[in-house]
Amino acid sequence: MTIVWTACAFLSGALMFSYWLGLLARHNLNHVGDGNPGALNLWRAAGYRTGLAGIILDFLKGYLVLVWILGFSLENTRIQGHALIPVALAPIVGHAFSPFLKGRGGKAIAVTFGVWSALTKFEASLALAIILAVSMAVTKLATRGKSISSSADGLQVVLGTLLLGVYLYIGGYVGAIMWVWLGNVMLIAYKHRKELAFYLTKKQPKPGGE
Numbered sequence: 001m002t003i004v005w006t007a008c009a010f011l012s013g014a015l016m017f018s019y020w021l022g023l024l025a026r027h028n029l030n031h032v033g034d035g036n037p038g039a040l041n042l043w044r045a046a047g048y049r050t051g052l053a054g055i056i057l058d059f060l061k062g063y064l065v066l067v068w069i070l071g072f073s074l075e076n077t078r079i080q081g082h083a084l085i086p087v088a089l090a091p092i093v094g095h096a097f098s099p100f101l102k103g104r105g106g107k108a109i110a111v112t113f114g115v116w117s118a119l120t121k122f123e124a125s126l127a128l129a130i131i132l133a134v135s136m137a138v139t140k141l142a143t144r145g146k147s148i149s150s151s152a153d154g155l156q157v158v159l160g161t162l163l164l165g166v167y168l169y170i171g172g173y174v175g176a177i178m179w180v181w182l183g184n185v186m187l188i189a190y191k192h193r194k195e196l197a198f199y200l201t202k203k204q205p206k207p208g209g210e
């Protein structure tokens, strides 16, 4: 049954709501900002109302499918032990490599929040949101309010997801949850590889996503 649940979770994650909302508003997100088919570029292209709808739908496709499969509590879920790992990672993989976009997909930030909200009853998502907010506030202070590069944005997201692991570990999370976190970090780092590469090559990533 794990394969069936993983497939359902993957399919839900693969639904590219922000990209499709962009098309409905006559914008191809591949040509907006950094080309990521996510809610930030939808917001830029189609305004805050459509952008918010994209954030909510991209969040819910990770949250609702896992609540449906796992229930509201991991203690009483039908998915036991390490079977949780592929099921929980599937919505993130689905968004990151969506077959609806020929495997290209997005950076998987919004769906990551949805997944952690389902796994930890919002606790880890709140922690990640606070980590990212503090990191952005510190950066704003350090740069005296100047807007920062997409590389710096990407680095913050990757470091924030890494720090989430420290929070989870200190919070007593063990076993499958920590493997889900590790898989999540690797996926987020891979999807931000061009931004991270800047710190090695000093070449800014070109607009156009992948």
Ligand SMILES: O=P(O)(O)OC[C@H](O)CO
Pocket: 036, 037, 038, 039, 040, 041, 058, 105, 106, 107, 108, 109, 110, 111
């Ligand atoms: O990570 P995504 O693809 O959900 O997109 C969310 C934001 O647009 C990323 O900045």
